[in-house]
Amino acid sequence: xxxxxxxxxxxxxxxxxxxxxxxxxxxxxxxxxxxxxxxxxxxxxxxxxxxxxxxxxxxxxxxxxxxxxxxxxxxxxxxxxxxxxxxxxxxxxxxxxxxxxxxxxxxxxxxxxxxxxxxxxxxxxxxxxxxxxxxxxxxxxxxxxxxxxxxxxxxxxxxxxxxxxxxxxxxxxxxxxxxxxxxxxxxxxxxxxxxxxxxxxxxxxxxxxxxxxxxxxxxxxxxxxxxxxxxxxxxxxxxxxxxxxxxxxxxxxxxxxxxxxxxxxxxxxxxxxxxxxxxxxxxxxxxxxxxxxxxxxxxxxxxxxxxxxxxxxxxxxxxxxxxxxxxxxxxxxxxxxxxxxxxxxxxxxxxxxxxxxxxxxxxxxx
Amino acid sequence: xxxxxxxxxxxxxxxxxxxxxxxxxxxxxxxxxxxxxxxxxxxxxxxxxxxxxxxxxxxxxxxxxxxxxxxxxxxxxxxxxxxxxxxxxxxxxxxxxxxxxxxxxxxxxxxxxxxxxxxxxxxxxxxxxxxxxxxxxxxxxxxxxxxxxxxxxxxxxxxxxxxxxxxxxxxxxxxxxxxxxxxxxxxxxxxxxxxxxxxxxxxxxxxxxxxxxxxxxxxxxxxxxxxxxxxxxxxxxxxxxxxxxxxxxxxxxxxxxxxxxxxxxxxxxxxxxxxxxxxxxxxxxxxxxxxxxxxxxxxxxxxxxxxxxxxxxxxxxxxxxxxxxxxxxxxxxxxxxxxxxxxxxxxxxxxxxxxxxxxxxxxxxx
Numbered sequence: 001x002x003x004x005x006x007x008x009x010x011x012x013x014x015x016x017x018x019x020x021x022x023x024x025x026x027x028x029x030x031x032x033x034x035x036x037x038x039x040x041x042x043x044x045x046x047x048x049x050x051x052x053x054x055x056x057x058x059x060x061x062x063x064x065x066x067x068x069x070x071x072x073x074x075x076x077x078x079x080x081x082x083x084x085x086x087x088x089x090x091x092x093x094x095x096x097x098x099x100x101x102x103x104x105x106x107x108x109x110x111x112x113x114x115x116x117x118x119x120x121x122x123x124x125x126x127x128x129x130x131x132x133x134x135x136x137x138x139x140x141x142x143x144x145x146x147x148x149x150x151x152x153x154x155x156x157x158x159x160x161x162x163x164x165x166x167x168x169x170x171x172x173x174x175x176x177x178x179x180x181x182x183x184x185x186x187x188x189x190x191x192x193x194x195x196x197x198x199x200x201x202x203x204x205x206x207x208x209x210x211x212x213x214x215x216x217x218x219x220x221x222x223x224x225x226x227x228x229x230x231x232x233x234x235x236x237x238x239x240x241x242x243x244x245x246x247x248x249x250x251x252x253x254x255x256x257x258x259x260x261x262x263x264x265x266x267x268x269x270x271x272x273x274x275x276x277x278x279x280x281x282x283x284x285x286x287x288x289x290x291x292x293x294x295x296x297x298x299x300x301x302x303x304x305x306x307x308x309x310x311x312x313x314x315x316x317x318x319x320x321x322x323x324x325x326x327x328x329x330x331x332x333x334x335x336x337x338x339x340x341x342x343x344x345x346x347x348x349x350x351x352x353x354x355x356x357x358x359x360x361x362x363x364x365x366x
Numbered sequence: 367x368x369x370x371x372x373x374x375x376x377x378x379x380x381x382x383x384x385x386x387x388x389x390x391x392x393x394x395x396x397x398x399x400x401x402x403x404x405x406x407x408x409x410x411x412x413x414x415x416x417x418x419x420x421x422x423x424x425x426x427x428x429x430x431x432x433x434x435x436x437x438x439x440x441x442x443x444x445x446x447x448x449x450x451x452x453x454x455x456x457x458x459x460x461x462x463x464x465x466x467x468x469x470x471x472x473x474x475x476x477x478x479x480x481x482x483x484x485x486x487x488x489x490x491x492x493x494x495x496x497x498x499x500x501x502x503x504x505x506x507x508x509x510x511x512x513x514x515x516x517x518x519x520x521x522x523x524x525x526x527x528x529x530x531x532x533x534x535x536x537x538x539x540x541x542x543x544x545x546x547x548x549x550x551x552x553x554x555x556x557x558x559x560x561x562x563x564x565x566x567x568x569x570x571x572x573x574x575x576x577x578x579x580x581x582x583x584x585x586x587x588x589x590x591x592x593x594x595x596x597x598x599x600x601x602x603x604x605x606x607x608x609x610x611x612x613x614x615x616x617x618x619x620x621x622x623x624x625x626x627x628x629x630x631x632x633x634x635x636x637x638x639x640x641x642x643x644x645x646x647x648x649x650x651x652x653x654x655x656x657x658x659x660x661x662x663x664x665x666x667x668x669x670x671x672x673x674x675x676x677x678x679x680x681x682x683x684x685x686x687x688x689x690x691x692x693x694x695x696x697x698x699x700x701x702x703x704x705x706x707x708x709x710x711x712x713x714x715x716x717x718x719x720x721x722x723x724x725x726x727x728x729x730x731x732x
Contacts, residue, residue, distance in 0.1 A: 063458050071465040093459075095429070097436065098436075099436035100436045100439065100440050100471070101440040102468050
C-alpha cells in the first residue's frame, strides 16, 4: 500500500499585515512543518511531494527562511524520497541546492517529461510557468498554453501501466478560484487534459485544500497555515494519499496553526466596544475587525494598541469592494501592469513594460 | 598513507577591474576547480579541506556563483569527506546548506573545538573571526585574541595521539603579509600558539600559497587563480599533503589559470607604443600597463579599446603610492572606518559607526 504525503505553499519568510501590524509567520510554519515531518514518519509514507512556493520571497529570501527550509527538507529526505517542484514565489537560488545532490531530495526547476522513476512511482513534474517571464522570449499566453498541452501529451505517451503515475505541478486549474482573482495573467489547465492512467495529480499554487476532480484525481493540498483573513474558512494542512490496489484513499491532515477570525460590527457604540473587548481578551489567534461605520482612527488605535490579537481594523468605506473597483477602473491597463510587476522582476521590468506598451499600441492601432 | 587536498579562497562570483574593464572570473574559476576535482580523484585523497572565502559576495551572492559552488562541493563530497570552513567573504546563507546534511559535506560556520572525527583524522575548525561584528557584542580586539588563545588551549587538550590532528581555519597569521596591509583591524595568531601534536594547520585568507612554519606545519594553500596584478608573481593553486608515517610531503598543485602581467613603460613615444602593441598582440592573459609619464587619456583609450588583454592603464601619478598615502592621511580615523565598512554590514553599519564614534570620543577625552 504505497503512501504519499502531499504538502505545498509553505511561503517561508512571509510577514503578514505589513503596514498594519507586521507579523513574522516563521515560527508558526516551523511548528506546522515539523508536525508534518512527524506525520510522515508515523504513517511511513513512501514519497513526499512538495508542490511549490516553499519560500515567499523570490528575491533575497530571508536567511532564517532558508535555514528552516533546509532543515525541513533534510528531515523529509531522511524519511522518504522527497520531490520539490518550484513555484512562482521560489527563489532561483534553490537550483544550487539541486546541484548539491542531497540523497533522496529532488528539486525540480524545469518541466520534467522524462518521468522520475522512484520505487513504485513514475513521476512527471511541472514547476510554475511564468507567463511574465515567457513574454521575454515568446509571443504570448497562447504559447504557454501550447506548452502545457504538449507537456500532457508527452505524459500520456510515457505512462507506465506497471507503476503509480503521478503528476506534481505548481499551476492553476480552470475554475479553481473565486471570480475576483480570475483576471490574473496566468496559464490555466482544464482537468480534462490529464491523460487516463494518471493516478494522482498533486497541485500547489492555490492555498485552499480541495479535490477538483475525482477521475482523474486532482488535488490542491493547501498551505500548512492560514495566511490571511480572506482564507479564514478554508481547509488547510496537507494530504496523505493511500493507494490500495486500484483504490485510493485521500486523508486530510490538519496542521496545528493559529486561528484567524473576522469580527463584523455594525457600529462602535460603547456597548459594542465593551462586548467586543471581552471577546478579544479571550481570543487566541489573529483577529480582524470590520466596522460597518465611518472610519475612526481613535477606534482603530484603541483596538490595535490594546489587543495583541488584533491585526487589522477596517471600516465600511475601506472594505467596500465596489469602491475598490472604482479605484481600479481609474487605472489604465499599462499602469495596472506596471503596478503588478513592480519589484517582482528586477532587471527585467523596463523591458517587460516596453514589450507590453508595444503590444497595447499595436492593439490600439488595429 | 592518508592524503589531504587543501584548497581555499575561491571567491566565486568575483568581478575584477570594475570601473576599468569589468571581467567576470567565474569561467576561469570553474576550469581551475574542476581541475582540482580531477586531481582529488587521481590522487585518491582521503580528505578535502576548503579554508574559506568560497564566495566573493557576503550579501546577495550571484546565482551562477551559488550553482557552481554547489556543483563543485557535490563533486568533492562524492570523492572524500569535504570540510568547508567559512571565511569573511562567505554568505551567511551557506548555513542553510549545512542544514541540508549533504553526505560527506561539513560546512563549519562556528568554531569547532569538539573535533570532527573522520577516518584517520581529528579535525579542529575555526571560521573567520569578524572583529567588526564582535564590536557589536564585545569590548574590542583583545576579546577576539583571548578567544583564539582559548581555542588553541582547547585544541591542545583534545589532541588524539592515535590520529592525524588537523586545524583548518580562515585567519591571519602574524607576519604573513606585506607591511602595506598590516593596518587592518584583524585578529592575528602567532604560529607558536599551535600546540605540539598538531600535524597540519590548513589556512585560508591570504591568497599567496606558502608554508609559514615547518614545525608546526602551517600553510596557506593560496587561491586557485590570480585575482589581481598585485599578486601576479605569487604562487597559486592548491596543496596536497601526503602523510607517510611520521613524515609528510607537501605537494604544490598548479591550477590552470590566466596569466597576469604588468608592463612597465618609461614613456609613450611612438616607438614604445609600437613595440608594446606588438607584445600585447601575442599576449594571452590580462595585462596592466604602467607608464612612468603624465596621464594621457588618449593613450589609455588606445590600449583599452584596441587590446582585449589590457585591463588597466595606469600613469605614474596614479601609481605612486606616496601620493596615495598623502590622500589617506587627509582622512580622519572615523572617515576611514566609515569607508571600510560601507556596504559590508547592511543594517549594522549605523550602530557600528556610532560605537566607534563613542570609543574615539572616549579616547580623545582621556
